[in-house]
Amino acid sequence: MKENINKSRKKSTEFSYVNELALESLSTNSLSNKNEENNDESLNQNETLTKLNPNEEIIINFQEENKKDEIMKQPKILLMSKSDEYKKYENLENFSIPKYITLSWSHLTIKASIGSKNKSLFNLCRKSKRFETILNEVKGIVEPGEVLALMGPSGSGKTTLLNALNFSVKNSLSVDGKIMLNGCQVDPIKMSMVSCYIQQDDLFFGTLTVKEHLVFQAMLRMDRSLSQDTKLRRVYQVLKEFNLEKRANVKIGIPGRKKGISGGEKRRLTFASEILTDPPVLFCDEPTSGLDSKMAKSIISYLKKLAENGKTVICTIHQPSSEIFSMFDKICLLSQSRVAFFGTRENALNFFENNLYKKCPPLTNPADFYMDLLGVDVNDSANSQNEIRNYCEKFSRSEYNIELDKRIENVKPEYFSSPSNFSPYKSNWCVQMSCLIQRSFFNYIRNHKVVLTDILMVIVTAMLGGLIFFQTGEKDKNTCHYNQQSIKNVIYAIFYTVTVSVIFSIMGAVMAFPPEIPIYYREHNASVYRSDTYYLSKLIVELPVYIILPAIHAVILYYMFGFDCDKNSFAVFLFTDILISNAAFSLGHVLSVLSPDANLAVSLVAPTIAIQMLFSGFFLTLTSRTPEFLKLIRYSSVFNYGFDLLMANHWENVEVILCEYDIELLCAVTGGSILNQEKIRLKNKSAYIIMLVFL
Structure with missing residues (x-):
């Protein structure tokens, strides 16, 4: 999987919708009647879009059909040879967004200012502030095709780290360190261009239907250069991906006032709203929160599927089941403001057994095992905190941390720039x-x-x-x-x-x-x-x-x-x-x-x-x-x-x-x-x- 992604990264870094825009913008008059007849016979409307040969591209031409069960327009697939007219659209934008992105961060330290406990007149007149460290020297790397789970006890800084990586931290927090995309330090504008943030709470206007909500999001979130047909097609595609087709015309509902879609469907709708723009990087805060085991599994399965298609996925999760835990490629264990482990699930077991001499018992969920070790014992708080700090210190001296540093340093820099007149808003x-x-x-x-x-x-x-x-x-x-x-x-x-x-x-x-x-x-x-x-x-x-x-x-x-x-x-x-x-x-x-x-x-x-x-x-x-x-x-x-x-x-x-x-x-x-x-x-x-x- 990763080899295929790496090969694809060398071939193309074009924005995923540029081809669609270019092809839709071409005049249909350039299509010969002969090609149109051949394609109508040979291609079925439900076939997956595939590249037939290096000189041919498949485009979609919408035709309106009056069917009662139809939610959107049904596509009719036509074949068209690559022409000079198409080539002028290849560099339509004066910038490009990589399709595959490696996210890495190092020496990330986050502090929060706190008030002084000493209320003397002298301290009230002082301008200096006291700071509490929330995260200290945190590092990590996630590559395309991987799903990373940020785990740790409550208050360990999982959500704070996730917010820092997508530049959503509060103004009261001080953030130091490097956040890099494809080996290059990034700013909030570039991060917003390539990522989406799926937050924990499901917030909607309950009076809208599922389809109305997604159409609204598509019109305002998707690039202004895309046609309305392209955006509507994307809405239909997302409805199908998240199995919301049958609920498309159902009102979302207001809890306690108006009955609507279920909690699981609302969670899927939250994902669908963010996935509309097809971003290379996904940040998810507690994606399984409030869901039953079956629905939680389906959500993580979908994230895994997105990663297999080249997405970079980072999510926080508190205490997953063993089945869900096995779907993550990497885990980042946080405790006491530091990294207790970063790496694959297999290496985590080896580290705890060989370096910390803590072996996960048979038939035990590894996630529960890690949380028990990294959680502070309220009955013996001082010793428990010292022991956790010792775990973090041993990881910082381990071969796993050395390997992590090498992987972060060895990411080949791949620059991409935002246009000079870039607007954060995708619609006018x-x-x-x-x-x-x-x-x-x-x-x-x-x-x-x-x-x-x-x-x-x-x-x-x-x-x-x-x-x-x-x-x-x-x-x-x-x-x-x-x-x-x-x-x-x-x-x-x-x-x-x-x-x-x-x-x-x-x-x-x-x-x-x-x-x-x-x-x-x-x-x-x-x-x-x-x-x-x-x-x-x-x-x-x-x-x-x-x-x-x-x-x-x-x-x-x-x-x-x-x-x-x-x-x-x-x-x-x-x-x-x-x-x-x-x-x-x-x-x-x-x-x-x-x-x-x-x-x-x-x-x-x-x-x-x-x-x-x-x-x-x-x-x-x-x-x-x-x-x-x-x-x-x-x-x-x-x-x-x-x-x-x-x-x-x-x-x-x-x-x-x-x-x-x-x-x-x-x-x-x-x-x-x-x-x-x-x-x-x-x-x-x-x-x-x-x-x-x-x-």
């Missing part, structure tokens, strides 16, 4: 926006209960408020007459309108991001899409909702309050209510983004609304005694601008208010006098609208 801005809008739309519209609940709650609260403040004024030939008692009812009704709009919008927005934050971080860190496209797509999908719902709310309240005396005021009332809702919606987004989880976001809503409401001008009028810094808060209050604008809209055209009291000085006789009492200036109406739009 417009494609990202299109795909994200579609996904966000499906995710929202398929949450039927949420949509119906939102509509129902808006109608119920509007009807309730309308009944409480029903017909605040007396109508006479489309003219409203107000007395002194109805003034307060109108003011309370307007404040109720603002309050309900703010609360509904801010609560809806606060819950928008926290459920998606883990998915966003994973996909964004994998350079699937940009931050701005993600936020804008959410905004575009949810914006119509926060126009329609406030409109329903405004129409019900406006006519039930009896504000329809002045026909010209309805448009401003409706427009203002929509502006209030969207300003509160933006404020909710801020709280949502700043909060790591939904619970914290919701807990911030109450104090935020309280502060906004307090400075609305409804409860109190700010005086000269009010501190200046508190007065400034009013200018950021949605309640302030919304309440003042609705008040001005209602009262500016009210010319007469009845006074039922004997003392005229206690009566507000016009709408303008009410606005003066509330210190609302009509000339500021435009400013109120501008500030609501800004907020």
Whole structure:
């Protein structure tokens, strides 16, 4: 196997999809009718693509077929001679990615900064930091065709090493050492070009189907130079490889809420999402976690199959069964921040028996045997740690470590460069926006209960408020007459309108991001899409909702309050209510983004609304005694601008208010006098609208 891989490495280092792109880009007119007829007879559609002779290539031409059971387009295989037109596509990119990659690392040390236990004033003023070593002088090498298992007790640094190798470590960690691809030191950009990271948790939008999820991933992860047909064909191929064809149109599901595919199918879908780009190097974090023995075996078998096809596979695994353990070509045993052994499974048994004098008992799983030896005994921690350090020291002086150093040094350097205008994103801005809008739309519209609940709650609260403040004024030939008692009812009704709009919008927005934050971080860190496209797509999908719902709310309240005396005021009332809702919606987004989880976001809503409401001008009028810094808060209050604008809209055209009291000085006789009492200036109406739009 390795000999075949080495021969192939010398022949070609082209990106695996360049040939497909080139062949698809050729005009089908160049195919002769004679060749087409011969191939239709001689080649079956289910045959594996093979190279017939050095001068001929096989290409795939899709033909649409209307079959009920068909998930994707079925390929029709045609034969075509290699021409000069094809040759110009051979160097389509100004860089190439090796098909087979050897990953090696040496002198890899990872440290984490920790706070000082001494809280004295002297230590608080010092800028120096204390560091804890997580991994110390770690080394290793994995070649194409091999599956490496990173093993060790909990806390030994398996996942940290895996994250370091694919440049996914946290910023708080300090990483020193060399990470090399084909003998050349690598940077994060090059590593992202050749690898994928299959993480432990399965994160999906449960409202999407399996096929929709994979199509989304294919459109954004696969190279932008590839045609849509190529990407769809790859989706179909991956569905078949992971035995997900029959589940292609089934929704993924949300645990505890919506039934969907099984846990094992979700794990396979996670693999399928990353395998779409056909990367030469695969990093897998606990690929068998949470799976039954049969499913775990099938996952590792698939990794083994990928390795046999020339992939380089590195995965962490805690305590595999003996059957799964036998599938790994190499193991790296970690304990106490160091390497206790690195090499083949056979050499591991020899090392522990001959160098450490620890023989694996018959009928015992070697993985369990190693974990027992390398795990710290809580009852005798000091002696156990000293013994483990002794194991690591003996390995560093053993012939196995010397051989490991030689293999790392003897890797023949094979350089590959990234283009000067390289972008980490495989799709352009417009494609990202299109795909994200579609996904966000499906995710929202398929949450039927949420949509119906939102509509129902808006109608119920509007009807309730309308009944409480029903017909605040007396109508006479489309003219409203107000007395002194109805003034307060109108003011309370307007404040109720603002309050309900703010609360509904801010609560809806606060819950928008926290459920998606883990998915966003994973996909964004994998350079699937940009931050701005993600936020804008959410905004575009949810914006119509926060126009329609406030409109329903405004129409019900406006006519039930009896504000329809002045026909010209309805448009401003409706427009203002929509502006209030969207300003509160933006404020909710801020709280949502700043909060790591939904619970914290919701807990911030109450104090935020309280502060906004307090400075609305409804409860109190700010005086000269009010501190200046508190007065400034009013200018950021949605309640302030919304309440003042609705008040001005209602009262500016009210010319007469009845006074039922004997003392005229206690009566507000016009709408303008009410606005003066509330210190609302009509000339500021435009400013109120501008500030609501800004907020």
